[in-house]
Amino acid sequence: MKKRMLMLMSVVLVFVLVFVAGCGSASTTAPTSNEKKPFVIGAVFDITGPASSLGIPEKNSAQMLVDQINKAGGINGHKVDLKILDDKSTPAEAALDIKQLIEQDHVLAVIGASTSGASMSMVPIAMDKQIPMVSAAASAAIVRPASDHKWIFKTAQPDDLVAKVVVTYLKAHNITSVAFMPVNNDFGNSGLKEFQAQAGAAGINIVTVQKFEASDTDMTAQLTKVKDAKPQAVIVWSTPPSAAYVAKSYKQLGLTMPQIQSHGIGNKSFIDVAGDAANGVIFPAGKLLAVDTLSASDPQKSVLSKYASDYQAAFPGQALSTFGGHAYDATNMVLDALKASGDNPTASSIRDQLEKISNYPGITGVFNMSPSEHNGLDTSSMVWIKIANGKWTLDQN
Amino acid sequence: MDSSSLMQYILTGLAQGGLYALIGLGFVLIYNVTGIINFVQGEFVMLGAMLAVTYERMGLPLPLVIVFAVVSVALIGAGLEVISIRPARRATPLTLIIITIGLSMAVRGIALLIWGTDPLVIPAFSGGGPIKILGGALMPQQFWILGATAVSVLGLYIFLDLTVMGKAFRACVINKMGASLMGISPRRMSTLAFALGAAVGALGGVVFAPTLASYDMGMALGVKGFVAAVLGGLTSVPGVILSGFIVGIGESFGTAFISSGYKDAISLFILLLVLLVRPQGLFGIYGGKRV
Amino acid sequence: MLLEVNNLGKSFGGVKALQGVSFSFAQGQIGALIGPNGAGKTTLFNLLTGVFPPSSGEIHFRKRLLNGMSAVQISALGMARTFQNLQLFTNMSVLENVMVGCHGQTKTGLLGAALRLTSRKEEKHIRKTSLEMLDKVGLMDYADSPADTLPFGQKRLLEIARALAMRPEIILLDEPAAGLNPTESRFLVDLIYRIRSEGATVVLVEHDMETVMELADKIVVLDFGEKIAEGTPVEITRNDRVIEAYLGREVQQPA
Ligand SMILES: Nc1ncnc2c1ncn2[C@@H]1O[C@H](COP(=O)(O)OP(=O)(O)OP(=O)(O)O)[C@@H](O)[C@H]1O
Ligand SMILES: [Mg+2]
Numbered sequence: 001m002k003k004r005m006l007m008l009m010s011v012v013l014v015f016v017l018v019f020v021a022g023c024g025s026a027s028t029t030a031p032t033s034n035e036k037k038p039f040v041i042g043a044v045f046d047i048t049g050p051a052s053s054l055g056i057p058e059k060n061s062a063q064m065l066v067d068q069i070n071k072a073g074g075i076n077g078h079k080v081d082l083k084i085l086d087d088k089s090t091p092a093e094a095a096l097d098i099k100q101l102i103e104q105d106h107v108l109a110v111i112g113a114s115t116s117g118a119s120m121s122m123v124p125i126a127m128d129k130q131i132p133m134v135s136a137a138a139s140a141a142i143v144r145p146a147s148d149h150k151w152i153f154k155t156a157q158p159d160d161l162v163a164k165v166v167v168t169y170l171k172a173h174n175i176t177s178v179a180f181m182p183v184n185n186d187f188g189n190s191g192l193k194e195f196q197a198q199a200g201a202a203g204i205n206i207v208t209v210q211k212f213e214a215s216d217t218d219m220t221a222q223l224t225k226v227k228d229a230k231p232q233a234v235i236v237w238s239t240p241p242s243a244a245y246v247a248k249s250y251k252q253l254g255l256t257m258p259q260i261q262s263h264g265i266g267n268k269s270f271i272d273v274a275g276d277a278a279n280g281v282i283f284p285a286g287k288l289l290a291v292d293t294l295s296a297s298d299p300q301k302s303v304l305s306k307y308a309s310d311y312q313a314a315f316p317g318q319a320l321s322t323f324g325g326h327a328y329d330a331t332n333m334v335l336d337a338l339k340a341s342g343d344n345p346t347a348s349s350i351r352d353q354l355e356k357i358s359n360y361p362g363i364t365g366v367f368n369m370s371p372s373e374h375n376g377l378d379t380s381s382m383v384w385i386k387i388a389n390g391k392w393t394l395d396q397n
Numbered sequence: 398m399d400s401s402s403l404m405q406y407i408l409t410g411l412a413q414g415g416l417y418a419l420i421g422l423g424f425v426l427i428y429n430v431t432g433i434i435n436f437v438q439g440e441f442v443m444l445g446a447m448l449a450v451t452y453e454r455m456g457l458p459l460p461l462v463i464v465f466a467v468v469s470v471a472l473i474g475a476g477l478e479v480i481s482i483r484p485a486r487r488a489t490p491l492t493l494i495i496i497t498i499g500l501s502m503a504v505r506g507i508a509l510l511i512w513g514t515d516p517l518v519i520p521a522f523s524g525g526g527p528i529k530i531l532g533g534a535l536m537p538q539q540f541w542i543l544g545a546t547a548v549s550v551l552g553l554y555i556f557l558d559l560t561v562m563g564k565a566f567r568a569c570v571i572n573k574m575g576a577s578l579m580g581i582s583p584r585r586m587s588t589l590a591f592a593l594g595a596a597v598g599a600l601g602g603v604v605f606a607p608t609l610a611s612y613d614m615g616m617a618l619g620v621k622g623f624v625a626a627v628l629g630g631l632t633s634v635p636g637v638i639l640s641g642f643i644v645g646i647g648e649s650f651g652t653a654f655i656s657s658g659y660k661d662a663i664s665l666f667i668l669l670l671v672l673l674v675r676p677q678g679l680f681g682i683y684g685g686k687r688v
Numbered sequence: 689m690l691l692e693v694n695n696l697g698k699s700f701g702g703v704k705a706l707q708g709v710s711f712s713f714a715q716g717q718i719g720a721l722i723g724p725n726g727a728g729k730t731t732l733f734n735l736l737t738g739v740f741p742p743s744s745g746e747i748h749f750r751k752r753l754l755n756g757m758s759a760v761q762i763s764a765l766g767m768a769r770t771f772q773n774l775q776l777f778t779n780m781s782v783l784e785n786v787m788v789g790c791h792g793q794t795k796t797g798l799l800g801a802a803l804r805l806t807s808r809k810e811e812k813h814i815r816k817t818s819l820e821m822l823d824k825v826g827l828m829d830y831a832d833s834p835a836d837t838l839p840f841g842q843k844r845l846l847e848i849a850r851a852l853a854m855r856p857e858i859i860l861l862d863e864p865a866a867g868l869n870p871t872e873s874r875f876l877v878d879l880i881y882r883i884r885s886e887g888a889t890v891v892l893v894e895h896d897m898e899t900v901m902e903l904a905d906k907i908v909v910l911d912f913g914e915k916i917a918e919g920t921p922v923e924i925t926r927n928d929r930v931i932e933a934y935l936g937r938e939v940q941q942p943a
Contacts, residue, residue, distance in 0.1 A: 047514070048509070048514045048613075049514075049613070052514035052515065053515060053516070056513075056514065056515070184656075184657070184658050211656065211657065211658070212652075212657045213657050213658055215617060216652075216657055217608050217609055218409060218412075218413060218608075220405055220408075220409040220534075220649075221405070221406055221409055221649050221650075221652040221653040221657070222652065222653070222657065224402045224405045224406065224653065225402075225653060227402070228399070228402055240516070241516040241609065241611075245608075248536075248608075251526070251527065251536075252527045252534050252535070252536045253405070253527070253534055254526070254527055254534060269515060269516060272515075272516075272517070272518060273516055273518050273609070275518065275520065275521070275607075559811075560811065561787055561788075561790065561791055561810075561811055561814050562791070564780065564784050564787050564788050564791070565788055565791040567777070567779075567780060568777045568780065568785075568788040568791075571777045571778060571779055571780065572775055572776075572777055572778075574739065574759075574775065575771075575775035575776070575777065576777075576788070577758070577759040577760050577763075578737055578738075578739070578759050578763055578768075578769060578775075579763065579788055579789050579791060579792070579850070579854065580760055580763035580764055580791060580792040580854065581760070581788070581791055582758075582760045583760075
């Protein structure tokens, strides 16, 4: 009896432990200046947890930009104080983080979060407190419809845009039956929804949908089902490391149809984890990954080159990622909106400036915001990348 | 579903189950000698994987990477026992379990500081493509995992059954008072149990490192090993090995036919069910201890 | 004196199991500890071997104070024992039980053992000594049987072999003849003489007076936790308090 109690007790403990591990908090604070009152802005990124491969370059990029501005004397003589919080890749923490930023730090604007789920949980709070928020995450639902999302903007390509790019590619290659493998979180599910919405009209048949968890490390079971369904191509909608385990299991099962992944794998971590199983994978991405092969006439060329060289100088040994670019764009937009707001910027003046952004070349694409469009990107912001020999190469097909 | 698909689910489950068995083995070793359910076990796996990455990056050849990682973690395990479990020897088992939970958090935190949050990997131990078995396929690395499980069981058998120290270890499991009157120090055996438990956990981490080495990998794997250990009755080596494979295969089929989202829930559900019907586990002997 | 006990006391909660007990045994003696049931004989053995600490008094063994030492430390000084209620390592073979007794003679440390560096020579040697011990108690033929399959009397002999494997200076036997048939008892008496002749000191707790009177050089008698007499077998048989203690409670004595 005692033994039985002990065991049951330990099972309960395991649950408690799993829960507790998800909580706790950590924060980073930039030093404040002592001259004119600093402008305080906030950021929430997925610095730890499964999405940390997104959050870390985002944190770095945002901090790098703010440091550059402060070194150059700040904005109209005001230093910028960037408060960065870690949401540990969980929506619940993200909501707490944005509350803390708004209520305790009185930030003028919030950047983040890294993932769609975390961003979605921040949206109602930003709306309620009327603080502009610029998300670096993918899901279109974060900003749509713009009429209901007055205070919310985002810099990453929305899923429907990426889905359009993928559908266009499939049509061009006469692929009419695909398997769809989304990671079971907001990013994957939203990708699935957008793709389903567009595939039918384009005559593309989704023969099976196989989900997996962000923490899974072996996808052979799902891919065996995919294999049995015999699609012409497989579309994977996830981020590393789980996206990389799909590629690994793909290789294990010897699957040969094209493996199309999403823009979610635009960081080095995918190739690191997948190893040679990464070779042959194609995916749509922002132009950053192909910055070296971009023509000089491209409107983004100069901003991309500057970001690439600045980032690699500031964080030697760390690879570029499109996610860092999303946060860089978001931070840049907020800083520019501050600049345009004069000596007394308010949340509402920043919001108005953000909505006026037009023909704005960023890392992610050329942005054109408007009262009805709070992302402002089109398909020209994306290129196809193929991984060959462990490197990103522009896929011209 | 054809038979090759079925085979694939089984193979995937076996490879994963081998890892769970190895982790569960650590739980069993430590539980038998100390009566503690050691929740640092998952972190031993993580440390094994992390140190494998570190040693690999230092340019050491693979055999040394394996040996150094396993020995380092064994020493860490022994050290943790001496500084945290030994002083609290007289505490209740529940207190000791809570101490190990605290330790696991500390270890994870330190790992975060040392290695950061990026998932890391080392190259697979042997190259080459997948190996086909009856229509299913396994990567060579998965054979390394199964091999590590086999080597651990064999090594433990040699140690426990064929060496005097191993017999002393078993004596301490069977009758602690009798053993201490034979000059066998239960304290030393407790340290030894932690060292051995840490070593098998670390070996699991090392062979898993080509898949994943991440500061936060320990808990999920530790829970699976714990489930395997309890399912196997907590006291039996063959029981925990078999249970590891049961959990692995259950997970693989659960992923294929229900959803990968439920696989953790499934293994815990099986565990609860087994505990309610057979509190001594599938293979445990009620009240009696054996290794 | 090899073993000296001064004013030893032990209470369990309110129960005074031992009180003010003093005696000593010399090197090479066969000593005996007798007394009615519940007199405190096993408790005394438990104190001597460090199973639990005394409540008062002192124990000296080989001129060392044992108070405060752990059972492991005391065993390392050369004290071995058997148990009234057997404490064999079940699930282990007869030979393995004895080999565990030899454990203290391995020189390989913990780290070495963990890394499996115990030398094969050492192990071979231990196996050989253990077999000799089994031979000495007549259990050679059962070496590979599981210990818990032995008949009761042979389990007692196995405990003695295991204790001898520790190469003790002194060996404490708690009712070694209980449950033995006459042939086995005879063998036991010879065995105890042999142990003494090989240099060890023996202290036994025994209810069977015939055995005690035959074997013991010196007898200590306990009753209700107190020493009521000490002396040679002849002195003890003539002691009034001993006679009273035994005869007075004859009715309550179990068979
Ligand atoms: N661990 C213990 N806790 C509480 N009381 C104990 C303990 N051990 C012994 N006693 C008590 O101490 C007294 C002496 O017991 P002990 O076993 O030493 O007697 P004994 O002389 O060995 O008797 P027997 O001839 O029956 O073996 C008894 O009253 C017993 O109940
Ligand atoms: Mg007794």
